[in-house]
Amino acid sequence: MIGRLLVLVVILALLAGGAAAWISRDWWGQGPLTKEASVVVRKGDTLAAAARALEKAGAIRSTTNFLRFARRFGSDEPVRAGEFTIPAGASGLQILDILQHGTPVQHLVTIPEGMPSILVRERLLAEPLLTGTIDVPAEGSVLPDSYAFEAGEPRAAVLARMQMAMRKAIDEAWEGRKPTTAVTNKRDVVILASIVEKETGIASERPMVASVYSNRLRQGMKLQADPTVIYPITKGKPLGRRIRQSELRAVNGYNTYASPGLPDGPIANPSKAAIEAVLDPAKSSALYFVADGKGGHIFANTLAEHNANVQRYYAIRRARGEM
Numbered sequence: 001m002i003g004r005l006l007v008l009v010v011i012l013a014l015l016a017g018g019a020a021a022w023i024s025r026d027w028w029g030q031g032p033l034t035k036e037a038s039v040v041v042r043k044g045d046t047l048a049a050a051a052r053a054l055e056k057a058g059a060i061r062s063t064t065n066f067l068r069f070a071r072r073f074g075s076d077e078p079v080r081a082g083e084f085t086i087p088a089g090a091s092g093l094q095i096l097d098i099l100q101h102g103t104p105v106q107h108l109v110t111i112p113e114g115m116p117s118i119l120v121r122e123r124l125l126a127e128p129l130l131t132g133t134i135d136v137p138a139e140g141s142v143l144p145d146s147y148a149f150e151a152g153e154p155r156a157a158v159l160a161r162m163q164m165a166m167r168k169a170i171d172e173a174w175e176g177r178k179p180t181t182a183v184t185n186k187r188d189v190v191i192l193a194s195i196v197e198k199e200t201g202i203a204s205e206r207p208m209v210a211s212v213y214s215n216r217l218r219q220g221m222k223l224q225a226d227p228t229v230i231y232p233i234t235k236g237k238p239l240g241r242r243i244r245q246s247e248l249r250a251v252n253g254y255n256t257y258a259s260p261g262l263p264d265g266p267i268a269n270p271s272k273a274a275i276e277a278v279l280d281p282a283k284s285s286a287l288y289f290v291a292d293g294k295g296g297h298i299f300a301n302t303l304a305e306h307n308a309n310v311q312r313y314y315a316i317r318r319a320r321g322e323m
Contacts, residue, residue: 026062026065026066026069027069027073027092027093028091028093030089031060031061031091032058033057033059033086033089034088034089035088036085036086037057037085037086038086038105039057039086040082040083040129040152041079041080041081041084042152043081044081045081047067048063050079050099051066051067051070054086054095057086060095066095069092070092074093074096075100078100080101080102080104081104081152082104082105082152082153083104083105083129083150083151083152084099084102084105085098085105104150105151106148108146109146110145111123111142111143111144111145111146111147112144113269113271114144114194114268114270114271114274115268116235116236117137117138117141117142117236118136118235118236120136120142120269121134121135121136124159125155127155129149129153130153130155131152131153131155132155133155134155134156134159137159139236139265139266139267140265141163141166142159142166142269143165143269144270144271145162145165147162166269169272169275170186170275171186173272173275176276178281180214181214181280182213182218183217188262189275189278189279191263192214192217192262193274193278194266194267194268194269194270196209196274196277197270197274198225198227198267199225199227200296200297202295202296205297207277207280207281207282208289208297209289209297210274210278210281210282211281212286212287212289213225215284216287219287221260223261223262224256226243227267228255228263229243229247229248229250229254229257230243231254231263231267232253232254236267284299285301286299286300286301287300287303288300288302288303289306290310291313293312293313293316293317
């Protein structure tokens with residue numbers, strides 16, 4: 001009788017030891033990952049959904065066991081949404097702590113200076129780690145910059161940050177405006193800055209381009225900015241050909257060859273630097289500019305000077321075989 005009891009005790013001890021070893025391996029022991037992996041937890045996902053993603057990534061051996069041990073030995077806090085990096089060999093306990101308290105991986109989406117809103121939308125829709133859909137944002141409402149986001153974050157939330165950044169940039173720049181600016185309200189700042197942005201890709205030229213257009217506005221001259229002619233045709237995308245004479249004559253609220261003053265709205269999303277250039281243009285009497293053949297522009301105060309600059313530019317193009 002005593003012998004049988006001893007055998008039973010030994011069996012129970014072995015079973016308890018095996019269970020402890022099993023729990024130790026799957027919860028406190030080294031996990032199955034052989035190299036670092038990323039796991040995405042979507043907004044609204046439960047611990048069970050996260051566990052399935054973990055098993056698929058090879059971070060845990062069993063969804064069922066992970067959930068069982070998490071409920072028995074882990075915290076009952078919710079898991080966070082986002083993308084998380086799981087290190088090689090992470091235990092179940094470590095993984096749960098990462099999902100509940102870890103910092104999600106940050107990704108970047110970049111909006112280049114002068115990108116039109118139709119392309120901003122396309123860029124956000126093309127980012128596979130974002131969720132949901134968005135309409136084309138109002139032109140000029142997005143501040144070009146690089147923005148951090150987490151996997152699974154709604155596109156609308158990222159866009160809202162971009163637009164909030166633009167409002168802040170305009171407000172701050174407006175406070176520092178100089179008396180030499182030709183604009184009288186924040187909307188016109190964005191409109192003129194978008195033209196400046198599209199007319200030059202050289203940062204140092206922005207104040208001079210802003211000066212030309214400011215001088216023209218004050219004198220009641222037509223701005224005659226090619227990008228404003230193109231905008232109603234392509235919504236800011238490249239035209240891919242020369243502007244037609246019929247397009248230069250079109251009256252549509254944006255063609256600054258046909259109508260004086262600013263167009264009806266922005267033609268792109270201008271940078272903070274372009275906004276600041278409009279509010280503090282260079283001190284000059286220039287009314288004209290043309291390409292210099294080297295990637296920049298040459299400026300002129302009079303039409304005669306401008307025509308001479310145009311002829312020099314044509315000569316450069318002919319020498320290159322471009323005309």
